Amino acid sequence: MAITRINHCWIPMPDGARLGARLWIPDNEQPCPAVLEYIPYRKDDYSAKRDSNTIAHFAKHGYACVRVDMRGSGSSDGVLYDEYSDQEVDDGVAVIEWIAEQPWCNGKVGTMGISWGGITGLQLAQRSPEALKTIIVLGATDQRYYDDAGYYLGCLVGQTLGWAAIMFGYNTRPPDPELAGEDWKDLWLERLQQTPHYLERWFEHQHNDEYWRNNSADSDYDAIEIPVYAISGHADCWPNTVSRLLQNLQVPLRGLQGAWCHRYPHLGIPGPAVDFLSDAIRWFDQWLKDEETGIMDEAGYQVFLQDSVKPQTYYDNRPGRWIGLTGWPSDQIEIGQFHLSCGRLSAQPASGEAMEICSPQTTGLLSGEYMPWFSFGPAEELPGDQRTEDAGSLVFDTDTLAEPLEILGNAVAALQLCSDQPQALVAARLCDVWPDGSSTLITRGILNLSQRKGKSNPVSMTPGEPVEVEIELNHSAYVVPEGHRLRLALSTSYWPMAWPSPTNTRLTVYPGSSALKLPLIRKNAVNAALTEFGNSVIGEPEPTTSLRPVSQKREIRFDSQRNLDVLEITADNGKTRFEETGMEMGSKSLYRFSIGETDPLSAIAEYDWEWEYGRGDWQTKTHTYTKITSDAAYFYLHAVSVAWEGGNQVFHRQWQQKFKRDHF
Secondary structure (H helix, E strand, O other), rough: OOEEEEEEEEEEEOOEEEEEEEEEEEOOOOOOOEEEEOOOOOOOOOOOHHHOOHHHHHHHHEEEEEEOOOOOOOOOOOOOOOOOOHHHHHHHHHHHHHHHOOOOOOEEEEEEEEEEHHHHHHHHHHHHOOOOOEEEOOOOOOOOHHHHHHHHHHOOOHHHHHHHHHHHOOOOOOHHHHHHHHOHHHHHHHHHHOOOOOHHHHHHOOOHHHHHOOOOHHHHHHHHOOEEEEEEEOOOOOOOOOHHHHHOOOOOOOEEEEOOOEEEOOOOOOEEOHHHHHHHHHHHHHHHHHOOHHHHHOEEOOOEOOOOOOOOOOOOOOEEEEEEEOOOOOOOOEEEEEEEEEEEOOOOOOOOOOEEEOOOOOOOOOOOOOOOOOOOOOOOOOOOOOHHHHOOOEEEOOOOOOOOEEEEEEEEEEEEEEEOOOOOOOEEEEEEOOOOEEEEEEEEEEEEEOOOOOOOOOOOOOOOOOOEEEEOOOOOEEEEOOEEEEEEEOOOOOOOOOOOOOOOOOEEOOOHOOOOEEEEEOOOOOOOOOOEEEOOOOOOOOOEEEOOOOEEEEEEEEEEOOEEEEEEEEEEEEEEEEHHHHHOEEEEEEEEEEEEOOOEEEEEEEEEEEEEEEEEEEEEEEEEEEEEEEEOEEEEEEEEEEEEEOOOOOOOOEEEEEHHHHHH
C-alpha cells in the first residue's frame, strides 16, 4: 500500500499553542481509522528510529498513523511543567478531536503507547473523547504513586529519583530551528528558565495525596469504557499493571505478559520477542474496522511462564512456555502457604524463636536496574547472583523440591515483626536457589513500614511493638524446578532501589506467626486458546549514520577515602546523524550511588547528563547534574543546568533546596 509521509505538521490547540506531529497516511480513496502515539520524546530525532519501525507499520495496513510531541517537548510549543498534568491530557483530547476531523480519518481513533504513552492512553480513555474507540497500553502503570517515578512500591527510590534527573536533562534540549522557526532560541531559553526540576514537586508530595491521584487510572477505573489491550513484561519496572487492569476494568479486555523488559514486544529483551505488530493490527481491526478477527476468542491473559535460569545481568532470551488464562483473577491459580521457622519454609506450621536482622546498607547493590531498558544495546541491567544480597538478609528456604513449583501472580510475605526505630523498611525477595548455591531473583517487594496501614496516611512504628504486615511482591511467572530450593529473603535495606531509613534499624521477625503466600498454577490447569505469534517483525528503520559508538560500563568499587561503597554506571550513548534531516544527536550519562555499609545518612545519589544537538553551523550542548543527599530530618537537592550554543554559554542555573523527611 502506498503511503504519504508528512514529517512535520502543526496541530492547533484551543489556547493557540501548536503541537508538532508526524503523519503516515495510506493513499486510500476512502478515509480510514487512525492510530495515535502521544509522548514527549522528540519525534524528529530521539524516538524517530523506533517510530519508523513501530507506529509507522500500521499505515501499510490501512491506518493513518499520527505521532505527536507533547506540549513542551521537541518542536512543539510551550514548556513541559510536569508529568501527566491536566494540560497534557486536555491537549491529548484536542489532538484526538483534530485527527477525527481530518479528511483522511473516518472519525475512529485508537491510541498505542509504551511507558508515558501508555499511561496517557489510560488517562485519555478516562476522558472519553467520542472518537477514541480503543487503546493499547504497554509498559505502563495504573497507579501513579505506587508504581511511578519517585515512590516505586511506596518507598522513596534512589534509582527512580533518577527519572526526574533524566527528564531534567531531556527538558533542556533545544527545538529544531528548521521546525520551530526563527523563534527557536526564545522557546529554548523559555524552557531552560521555566521548566522545574520534577523532584521539587515530588519531594513536596511524599504520600499518595491528590497530586498523585490526579489522572491516575486507579482513581476511577469505571471511567474507562472502551476496549483495552494491556501488555507488559516480567523484567519491566511495572509488571503488576496488566493483572490489575484485568481485575478492575469492566470492558472488553486482553492481557499479554512476556519475559521482556521496558520495551515493545517485537523489540523484546530478554526474548522471546513476538510479532506484536501483527497482533496489534488484529486488535485495531477488531475495534476500529469492526472486523471479526478472532482475537477475543483467544486467551484473555497470555503469559510467558519462565523456566529456571542461572543468574545473569543480561539475557538475549529466557527459556519457558506460553500459557493462556481466560482472565484474571483465575481459578487456575491456588494459594500455597509456606510457614516460616528458623531458616526454613515449610508446608506445616512451626514455632521458632524470634529472629533479628539489621542489614548492611549496601544490601541491594546487585538489584539491577529499576527500569531495565537496554535502550542503547546490551548492558548489565538485570539482577545478578543474589548470594551477596542473601548474606545481608534473613533467609528462609524450602527443602530441596521433589516437584516443580509453578508460580504465577503476586506472592505475599505475611509477617509479624517489630522495629527498634520509628522509621523502617523491609524488602522481601523470592529467589530460585540452585544446587551449587547460585541464587536467581524471581521477584521482590518493598514496604515502607510507616505505610503499613496505607500510603496516604503514614503512621510511625512504635519501637518494640509487634505488628502484622503484608508485603506484596511484584507479579511474576516462574518455574522453580525439582532439585532446587525456593528462598524468601528479608532485609532492612535495599540500596539504591530504596532510599535508606534514617537509622540503622533492627527488625525482629516472629517466624511462628509469619508465612509466605505463594500463587501456584494448579496441577490440572487447562490452557485457554493461545495466540500463535509469528517471529518478531520489525519495520523499516529511519536511515541514520553512527558518528560515535556506544560504550557502557557498570562497576562497584570501594572509595577508601570516604569509606563508601560506590555503584557507578557510565555510558556514552553514541552520536547519530539522521540522514533525511541532517540532525546530529549524541548523549553521555553517569549515575553514581554511594553509601557506607553502616551509615544510612551517607547515601548519595548523583545523575549527570550531557546532550549534543547540531546541524552544520548550528551546534548546541546541554549539561545537567542532580545530587540528592539526606540527614535525619531533611532531603537535600542540589542541581545544575548549563547550556551552550556554538561554544558560548547561554544559560546557567543552580538549585539548592531542602525538603523535610515525612515518614521516610
